[in-house]
Amino acid sequence: MNANPTLIVGSLAFDDLEMPSGTFDNVVGGAATYSSIAASLLCPVRLVGVVGKDFPGEVLDSLRARGVDTAGVERAEGRTFRWHGRYSADLSSRTTLDTQLNVFADFRPKIPTAFSTSPFVLLGNIHPALQLEVLAQIERPQLVIADTMNFWIAGEPKLLGEVLKKIDLLVINDEEARDLSGIHNLVKAAADIRRRGPKHLIIKRGEHGALFFDDAGVFFAPGYPLEDVVDPTGAGDSFAGGLIGYIARAKNLAHPTMRRAIYFGSALGSFCVEGIGPRRLLEVTRADLQKRMDAFMALVETGGPVELPE
Amino acid sequence: MNANPTLIVGSLAFDDLEMPSGTFDNVVGGAATYSSIAASLLCPVRLVGVVGKDFPGEVLDSLRARGVDTAGVERAEGRTFRWHGRYSADLSSRTTLDTQLNVFADFRPKIPTAFSTSPFVLLGNIHPALQLEVLAQIERPQLVIADTMNFWIAGEPKLLGEVLKKIDLLVINDEEARDLSGIHNLVKAAADIRRRGPKHLIIKRGEHGALFFDDAGVFFAPGYPLEDVVDPTGAGDSFAGGLIGYIARAKNLAHPTMRRAIYFGSALGSFCVEGIGPRRLLEVTRADLQKRMDAFMALVETGGPVELPE
Numbered sequence: 001m002n003a004n005p006t007l008i009v010g011s012l013a014f015d016d017l018e019m020p021s022g023t024f025d026n027v028v029g030g031a032a033t034y035s036s037i038a039a040s041l042l043c044p045v046r047l048v049g050v051v052g053k054d055f056p057g058e059v060l061d062s063l064r065a066r067g068v069d070t071a072g073v074e075r076a077e078g079r080t081f082r083w084h085g086r087y088s089a090d091l092s093s094r095t096t097l098d099t100q101l102n103v104f105a106d107f108r109p110k111i112p113t114a115f116s117t118s119p120f121v122l123l124g125n126i127h128p129a130l131q132l133e134v135l136a137q138i139e140r141p142q143l144v145i146a147d148t149m150n151f152w153i154a155g156e157p158k159l160l161g162e163v164l165k166k167i168d169l170l171v172i173n174d175e176e177a178r179d180l181s182g183i184h185n186l187v188k189a190a191a192d193i194r195r196r197g198p199k200h201l202i203i204k205r206g207e208h209g210a211l212f213f214d215d216a217g218v219f220f221a222p223g224y225p226l227e228d229v230v231d232p233t234g235a236g237d238s239f240a241g242g243l244i245g246y247i248a249r250a251k252n253l254a255h256p257t258m259r260r261a262i263y264f265g266s267a268l269g270s271f272c273v274e275g276i277g278p279r280r281l282l283e284v285t286r287a288d289l290q291k292r293m294d295a296f297m298a299l300v301e302t303g304g305p306v307e308l309p310e
Numbered sequence: 311m312n313a314n315p316t317l318i319v320g321s322l323a324f325d326d327l328e329m330p331s332g333t334f335d336n337v338v339g340g341a342a343t344y345s346s347i348a349a350s351l352l353c354p355v356r357l358v359g360v361v362g363k364d365f366p367g368e369v370l371d372s373l374r375a376r377g378v379d380t381a382g383v384e385r386a387e388g389r390t391f392r393w394h395g396r397y398s399a400d401l402s403s404r405t406t407l408d409t410q411l412n413v414f415a416d417f418r419p420k421i422p423t424a425f426s427t428s429p430f431v432l433l434g435n436i437h438p439a440l441q442l443e444v445l446a447q448i449e450r451p452q453l454v455i456a457d458t459m460n461f462w463i464a465g466e467p468k469l470l471g472e473v474l475k476k477i478d479l480l481v482i483n484d485e486e487a488r489d490l491s492g493i494h495n496l497v498k499a500a501a502d503i504r505r506r507g508p509k510h511l512i513i514k515r516g517e518h519g520a521l522f523f524d525d526a527g528v529f530f531a532p533g534y535p536l537e538d539v540v541d542p543t544g545a546g547d548s549f550a551g552g553l554i555g556y557i558a559r560a561k562n563l564a565h566p567t568m569r570r571a572i573y574f575g576s577a578l579g580s581f582c583v584e585g586i587g588p589r590r591l592l593e594v595t596r597a598d599l600q601k602r603m604d605a606f607m608a609l610v611e612t613g614g615p616v617e618l619p620e
Contacts, residue, residue, distance in 0.1 A: 208518040220532040227497045
């Protein structure tokens with residue numbers, strides 16, 4: 001595949017999901033898993049994370065079959081990170097019932113030498129100290145994308161501030177943007193966050209789409225409207241994977257590339273939510289993705305600049 | 311102005327607004343007021359409604375100066391309809407503290423003969439029986455747009471059902487679409503609502519934009535992201551006014567016209583929220599509108615169909 005390799009660092013997990021449609025235990029999950037599956041449709045992926053002795057070798061085999069280099073996935077003594085959550089009847093919110101860090105508690109990312117020159121890097125939502133450790137182990141990439149969450153925004157503001165200075169694109173949701181900046185209005189919040197380091201910022205709004213901010217201004221892409229949403233788990237991580245995968249494939253960071261990358265991320269997020277866990281995402285082919293992108297572009301097509309009819 | 315006239319029927323009111331920025335009493339409001347101000351930037355407007363003895367003649371003068379024919383605005387004995395509301399600190403929700411129907415309680419729309427052949431009609435959110443009375447008094451227009459609300463959806467389902475059979479485009483928000491259809495998923499809810507009558511449906515999602523459904527499929531337009539939102543009152547009515555005003559000016563109902571009309575509606579809604587009451591909307595010129603539309607189109611420009619780079 002004629003695309004640059006992308007380094008993805010983050011969690012691999014088991015999820016126990018209580019959905020309106022039923023209960024699903026031991027679903028393979030984790031942010032880095034979803035991001036890797038999505039990105040691997042677009043570029044070679046180098047995955048760094050940790051699993052326990054209980055993680056099925058077949059899952060790693062299936063990732064390798066998709067072009068994911070799992071040389072950075074450490075298998076540690078103990079059990080894999082596990083998340084137990086319950087979704088509301090309309091899937092619009094979820095409650096964490098239990099989090100077992102297990103082997104993830106002592107995770108220190110070790111970047112294989114062969115991965116240290118990866119031109120594109122996605123830092124999943126892990127402790128900012130670990131995000132910094134990853135960056136210390138690699139040569140300056142063309143693009144570093146990072147995710148974070150309220151837990152680190154509130155608990156590790158200093159370290160997170162260091163991370164912000166070293167990344168190119170931060171991908172967070174609207175609530176996180178408001179917490180990080182202390183500003184409710186998202187346009188103002190974005191300006192504040194960009195002053196702290198990242199030249200580019202994406203604020204995700206779930207099914208409502210995503211806002212992109214850079215020096216050229218603001219860009220907005222909607223969510224793809226689906227008839228059947230089955231499981232939102234991993235949608236944001238699939239978005240991030242699709243985003244960086246498209247950029248790695250396009251091999252440039254021009255503003256139009258970023259706009260299209262956001263649509264590819266949204267398209268992959270929309271596939272993700274169509275099945276329990278990563279089930280649907282794993283089935284998607286490049287042809288499926290192109291077809292959804294065509295439908296997506298038709299959905300938003302305006303016909304270009306609009307002038308008032310006289 | 312080379313545009314078809316639009317008949318707008320609905321409320322004229324006084325609003326007492328408790329905003330995070332302060333308290334504003336006796337603000338001129340009402341759905342038909344906002345819709346008329348917005349539409350009058352794009353087409354001649356014929357307004358039908360009722361005010362009390364306390365409604366300032368200068369307000370009607372200023373509407374007339376904008377090309378609004380107020381021959382259908384009845385001045386009845388008593389006081390004008392009044393709404394008293396309080397907005398949350400982030401303006402995302404509001405509570406009704408008091409509603410005084412006053413002269414609106416006995417309102418029966420009387421369409422002046424000169425208005426009865428209006429090619430475009432906007433039925434504001436009034437009792438469905440009154441919406442039907444309006445339609446009974448006019449020749450079949452090219453396009454009838456109607457608004458409604460949860461109060462009528464729950465309380466007058468039969469009459470509302472009759473209205474739905476006689477209109478071309480229903481404009482409601484997501485909560486109303488869910489209540490009307492009894493279906494949470496908006497794509498499915500839209501299909502259900504369109505089966506009840508209106509060939510075209512717009513589901514508004516406030517700052518998150520609007521979805522448009524017709525036989526050609528789905529279209530999505532975002533809200534225009536603003537740095538300073540002052541007062542959301544009237545934004546939806548300004549949207550509806552801009553929507554029908556653009557269609558009346560374009561003089562066709564083709565799908566691309568509808569897409570552009572939705573952007574014009576959103577642009578006018580975005581001006582509306584920049585000031586208390588209709589203050590900002592009243593200042594806006596056609597040149598301001600064109601400028602915002604240019605910025606809006608730049609915000610969503612994708613560059614057309616996107617193909618995967620090889």
